[in-house]
Amino acid sequence: MSLKSILRDLKEVRDGLGGISKRSWSKSSHIAPDQTTPPLENIPQSPWASLPPELLHDIIRRVEESETAWPARAAVVSCASVCKSWRGITMEIVRIPEQCGKLTFPISLKQPGPRDSPIQCFIKRNRATATYILYYGLMPSETENDKLLLAARRIRRATCTDFIISLSAKNFSRSSSTYVGKLRSGFLGTKFTIYDNQTSSSTAQGQPNRRLHPKQAAPKLPANSSTVGNVTYELNVLRTRGPRRMHCTMDSIPLSSVIAEPLVVPGIEEEVSSSPSPKGETSTTDREVPDITPGLRDQPLVLKNKSPRWHEQLQCWCLNFKGRVTVASVKNFQLVADIDASLDAPPEEHERVILQFGKIGKDIFTMDYRYPLSAFQAFAICISSFDTKPACEG
Amino acid sequence: MSSSKKSSDGKSSEIEEAVASLTMPFNKILLTSSDGESFEIDEAVARKFQIIAHMIEDDCAGKAIPIDNVTGDILSKIIEYAKKHVVEPDEDEDEEAKKKLDSWDAKFVEKLDLETIFKIILAANYLNFEGLLGFASQTVADYIKDKTPEEVREIFNIENDFTPEEEEAIRKENAWTFNG
Numbered sequence: 001m002s003l004k005s006i007l008r009d010l011k012e013v014r015d016g017l018g019g020i021s022k023r024s025w026s027k028s029s030h031i032a033p034d035q036t037t038p039p040l041e042n043i044p045q046s047p048w049a050s051l052p053p054e055l056l057h058d059i060i061r062r063v064e065e066s067e068t069a070w071p072a073r074a075a076v077v078s079c080a081s082v083c084k085s086w087r088g089i090t091m092e093i094v095r096i097p098e099q100c101g102k103l104t105f106p107i108s109l110k111q112p113g114p115r116d117s118p119i120q121c122f123i124k125r126n127r128a129t130a131t132y133i134l135y136y137g138l139m140p141s142e143t144e145n146d147k148l149l150l151a152a153r154r155i156r157r158a159t160c161t162d163f164i165i166s167l168s169a170k171n172f173s174r175s176s177s178t179y180v181g182k183l184r185s186g187f188l189g190t191k192f193t194i195y196d197n198q199t200s201s202s203t204a205q206g207q208p209n210r211r212l213h214p215k216q217a218a219p220k221l222p223a224n225s226s227t228v229g230n231v232t233y234e235l236n237v238l239r240t241r242g243p244r245r246m247h248c249t250m251d252s253i254p255l256s257s258v259i260a261e262p263l264v265v266p267g268i269e270e271e272v273s274s275s276p277s278p279k280g281e282t283s284t285t286d287r288e289v290p291d292i293t294p295g296l297r298d299q300p301l302v303l304k305n306k307s308p309r310w311h312e313q314l315q316c317w318c319l320n321f322k323g324r325v326t327v328a329s330v331k332n333f334q335l336v337a338d339i340d341a342s343l344d345a346p347p348e349e350h351e352r353v354i355l356q357f358g359k360i361g362k363d364i365f366t367m368d369y370r371y372p373l374s375a376f377q378a379f380a381i382c383i384s385s386f387d388t389k390p391a392c393e394g
Numbered sequence: 395m396s397s398s399k400k401s402s403d404g405k406s407s408e409i410e411e412a413v414a415s416l417t418m419p420f421n422k423i424l425l426t427s428s429d430g431e432s433f434e435i436d437e438a439v440a441r442k443f444q445i446i447a448h449m450i451e452d453d454c455a456g457k458a459i460p461i462d463n464v465t466g467d468i469l470s471k472i473i474e475y476a477k478k479h480v481v482e483p484d485e486d487e488d489e490e491a492k493k494k495l496d497s498w499d500a501k502f503v504e505k506l507d508l509e510t511i512f513k514i515i516l517a518a519n520y521l522n523f524e525g526l527l528g529f530a531s532q533t534v535a536d537y538i539k540d541k542t543p544e545e546v547r548e549i550f551n552i553e554n555d556f557t558p559e560e561e562e563a564i565r566k567e568n569a570w571t572f573n574g
Contacts, residue, residue, distance in 0.1 A: 047509070047512055047513075048512060048549075048550035048551060048552065049550070049551065049552060049553075051512070051515070051516075052516075052519070055515060055516075055519055055527075055531065058531050059531050059534050059535050059538075060535075062531060062532055062535035063535045063538065063539050066535065066536075066539065067539055072539070074571050074572055075538070075539035075540065077567065077568065077571040078538075078539075078541065078542060078543050078546065079538075079543075079546075080564075081543035081564050081567075081568060082543045082546050082547055082550075082552060082554075083547070083552050083553065083554055083555050083556070084555050084556065086552075087556075105567060105571075106567055106570045106571075148570075167569075167570045168569070168570070177566045178566075178569075178570070
């Protein structure tokens with residue numbers, strides 16, 4: 001120990017005693033107390049415990065703001081795991097993916113992506129184990145420490161095929177807490193149904209008094225209806241070696257989520273739910289909603305694949321994947337909302353790519369998704385593309 | 395900056411303060427810590443502390459101001475930082491100066507233990523010294539962001555007050571977070 005630190009320690013002792021005893025000791029007793037410096041570890045009440053909440057809030061906020069991408073984002077989840085007050089503050093700070101474009105808790109995987117730009121992920125296929133893993137990030141990193149988001153394993157059954165979707169690549173048991181949902185293909189392999197699990201994670205249980213701020217990330221998995229939607233593949237109409245047609249009917253997402261652009265005004269209260277709230281209901285100042293019957297607006301959203309253009313010179317079908325897909329494959333697709341022309345939705349809604357999937361290398365595919373789809377839904381739809389479908393390939 | 399140990403007799407210290415304020419050079423402010431240390435600093439430096447800046451505006455600061463909540467050792471560190479940051483270099487206009495200052499900041503905080511940084515946060519908050527408060531808070535944030543929850547609890551001596559059910563749910567959540 002240096003002289004400086006010894007002097008500092010003595011000063012601390014004096015200060016500490018001065019602080020405690022202001023009431024009882026007079027300032028004239030300047031005598032150093034006859035005891036050794038108490039080691040810091042023995043102080044029962046840590047000063048950090050008395051840090052005012054707004055200062056703790058600022059510290060945790062700084063962690064959240066600097067750790068935006070995985071694997072560093074685990075730091076935010078760490079903060080939420082320290083104690084009740086830290087968890088409360090972290091939950092206030094973290095926003096849903098729709099608002100911040102970031103994935104934080106497992107529940108983020110079942111919440112809609114952001115509206116403006118997609119969340120970019122990639123999928124690695126392992127043919128040997130019939131496993132597909134969804135990772136966060138543009139493409140596999142050099143260091144190979146990419147964040148695993150979801151994993152799926154194909155299980156062939158007598159009359160159908162199941163893809164079990166899990167939070168862990170090591171556990172595909174449907175009774176485990178890691179089970180998230182599944183994709184089941186029909187006999188012909190042209191129609192798939194997406195199922196969500198029924199169990200809700202218990203992170204929010206035991207905290208009944210915690211008020212849910214509308215914009216915070218609710219950790220509890222909602223008890224959705226079992227069927228999330230279905231995906232169908234059809235032969236190309238011309239029955240040539242043309243691209244197949246895809247339709248995804250999303251039972252849990254109403255058509256109104258993509259009709260009527262909301263004016264984003266800060267402070268608008270939105271419902272906390274994993275299915276996107278209808279745009280028209282969240283804003284009091286949105287533009288005039290076309291006069292359509294409520295029944296039509298509540299219909300499930302249907303996604304269809306964007307028709308590629310025939311490139312005469314290259315003699316192939318092309319889609320503008322904006323660099324995110326680099327290898328031609330029949331599995332590649334872009335999904336847009338299938339909106340009836342009579343509904344007078346803004347033209348950009350017809351063109352906005354909600355889910356994009358395509359090959360960039362051997363057993364590596366990119367997946368970019370945005371509002372109103374969640375990572376889970378997007379992943380399930382992409383997996384359907386992996387299942388071989390002799391019936392709909394010319 | 396002069397640092398003088400005051401006598402512990404209440405009355406004579408008042409007189410000392412009064413004398414000090416009369417004899418102090420113009421544009422100097424005298425700050426006194428809770429444990430009796432005095433620091434004479436330029437008004438420009440003192441203005442970094444918003445509560446003092448307001449006092450100066452309202453003309454209700456004598457030239458000697460007692461800082462009851464902050465001890466001398468912490469106050470001296472805060473003043474040291476404030477002096478370096480009286481003029482904040484513009485990153486666009488003077489990149490060189492900004493880099494030098496950042497480097498000084500890094501060395502400044504490197505020597506401090508967590509306990510001291512905590513006290514600096516409280517004091518900077520009390521004095522309303524935004525620059526240092528932000529810097530110290532960021533230092534703590536950077537420190538904890540690669541620590542596990544257990545490590546954070548140990549460092550900050552925080553009690554784990556989750557119920558067993560909550561603990562179990564969090565453990566499951568963390569299984570995905572840390573191992574995927």
